[in-house]
Amino acid sequence: MASPFPKSPDTHNPTAVELEKTPTSLPAQPSTLAGANRLELGQVLSQLGVPQKQLRMRTAQVWSWIYAHGTKSFEAMSDLNKDLRTTLTKAHSLERPKIVEELVSKDGTRKWLLRLQPMANEPQGPEIETVYIPEADRGTLCISSQVGCTLNCTFCHTGTQRLVRNLTSAEIVAQIMLARDRLGDWPEATSPDDERHLPSGDRKITNIVLMGMGEPFYNYDNVKTAMEIVSDGTGLSTSKRRITLSTSGVVPKIIPWGADTGTNLAISLHAVTDELRNELVPINRKYPIKDLLQACRDYPGLSNARRITFEYVMLDGINDSLSDARELVRLLRGIPAKINLIPFNPWPGSVHSCSSWPKIEKFAEIVNKAGYASPVRTPRGRDIFAACGQLKSSSQKRSASQRLAHQVP
Numbered sequence: 079m080a081s082p083f084p085k086s087p088d089t090h091n092p093t094a095v096e097l098e099k100t101p102t103s104l105p106a107q108p109s110t111l112a113g114a115n116r117l118e119l120g121q122v123l124s125q126l127g128v129p130q131k132q133l134r135m136r137t138a139q140v141w142s143w144i145y146a147h148g149t150k151s152f153e154a155m156s157d158l159n160k161d162l163r164t165t166l167t168k169a170h171s172l173e174r175p176k177i178v179e180e181l182v183s184k185d186g187t188r189k190w191l192l193r194l195q196p197m198a199n200e201p202q203g204p205e206i207e208t209v210y211i212p213e214a215d216r217g218t219l220c221i222s223s224q225v226g227c228t229l230n231c232t233f234c235h236t237g238t239q240r241l242v243r244n245l246t247s248a249e250i251v252a253q254i255m256l257a258r259d260r261l262g263d264w265p266e267a268t269s270p271d272d273e274r275h276l277p278s279g280d281r282k283i284t285n286i287v288l289m290g291m292g293e294p295f296y297n298y299d300n301v302k303t304a305m306e307i308v309s310d311g312t313g314l315s316t317s318k319r320r321i322t323l324s325t326s327g328v329v330p331k332i333i334p335w336g337a338d339t340g341t342n343l344a345i346s347l348h349a350v351t352d353e354l355r356n357e358l359v360p361i362n363r364k365y366p367i368k369d370l371l372q373a374c375r376d377y378p379g380l381s382n383a384r385r386i387t388f389e390y391v392m393l394d395g396i397n398d399s400l401s402d403a404r405e406l407v408r409l410l411r412g413i414p415a416k417i418n419l420i421p422f423n424p425w426p427g428s429v430h431s432c433s434s435w436p437k438i439e440k441f442a443e444i445v446n447k448a449g450y451a452s453p454v455r456t457p458r459g460r461d462i463f464a465a466c467g468q469l470k471s472s473s474q475k476r477s478a479s480q481r482l483a484h485q486v487p
């Protein structure tokens with residue numbers, strides 16, 4: 079069947095498989111240690127002359143400054159000797175990605191367009207987006223795992239982006255560090271041996287979702303390392319229970335991910351038949367619904383207290399009929415699940431429109447009656463183009479003066 083959805087003109091070339099095979103090149107300026115893992119920190123300190131028998135202790139000290147306190151200068155690391163602080167300052171930095179643009183929505187949502195350090199083969203660092211969504215009982219940071227995405231879901235802006243590469247684990251972690259900087263979400267600088275963190279009730283970022291740009295399972299190893307750093311209790315200290323990875327359905331990675339990391343899982347389902355899902359979420363041609371749902375049933379640690387979230391974007395006249403709703407409920411029977419109905423967020427050139435509100439309500443009623451609570455997700459940050467699926471680093475397309483006009487002081 080020919081696709082009913084015309085492709086956006088700038089649909090990109092590399093396939094996911096090609097990207098998976100691409101070796102991660104090294105940054106041209108490997109100077110920043112913001113986002114480094116323990117092993118990398120240990121290697122750096124060893125290269126800078128820290129004796130073997132001190133290495134563990136020094137690594138733990140630097141780690142704590144970087145991740146428990148958010149310290150940005152080696153000079154402030156008062157439990158390191160002066161020489162080491164000077165050597166570190168000469169060789170490295172704790173620089174975050176550059177903020178190209180920071181936008182604040184009228185609903186409090188914030189979006190950062192960030193420029194990464196360039197890799198050796200890049201004339202300039204690519205751009206990614208990170209979004210913060212404050213709610214009454216939580217603050218969620220939505221982070222990116224790739225620049226762009228190799229998959230071409232018909233309703234998603236990110237999928238139309240030409241430039242694609244995997245983020246390094248440090249670049250994934252640095253998004254959280256930068257958001258904490260901007261939100262004032264680090265604890266007060268305390269004495270060096272004080273390992274207290276902000277009590278979790280006081281934190282602004284309480285939850286992290288891998289729902290920004292990219293398919294996290296096509297960057298499995300780096301995302302995994304990043305989540306190890308993020309969940310480390312002596313550093314950024316975000317519990318795995320408060321981290322959610324969203325996938326379009328890379329089936330072979332689902333169970334290993336659960337076993338390796340134990341984070342929450344979200345599945346971008348969006349259709350209840352293979353025929354339609356093949357069109358909307360083309361990875362379905364490789365991994366059909368039956369296999370996807372079987373992997374979900376087998377997800378390690380799944381229980382009624384730890385459910386999988388199924389995301390379902392409401393597309394007018396495409397997937398929003400009442401029989402779709404009934405089939406959705408039937409398909410998910412027996413899987414500890416939450417259902418998130420996401421009103422479609424339009425973007426320039428998108429071929430879909432959002433289902434009408436009465437239609438969404440009727441659909442939600444069927445889902446509700448089947449025992450799923452409050453399934454409709456309120457779009458956040460639409461006015462700053464920060465809602466689900468609207469992310470696309472557009473700096474190539476907007477002039478500097480246009481950007482300045484949107485900048486928040």
Ligand code: SAH
Nearest residue numbers: 234289292293324325326346389423466467
């Ligand atoms: N690549 C991953 C994670 C990023 S997308 C994935 O696809 O799951 C995060 C969520 O936003 C997914 O459920 C995605 O399908 C949804 N989404 C994408 N475009 C959207 C749009 N225009 N409106 C609403 N939701 C969208």
Ligand code: SF4
Nearest residue numbers: 227229231234237326
């Ligand atoms: Fe990629 Fe997810 Fe967008 Fe699909 S919905 S194109 S997998 S980011």
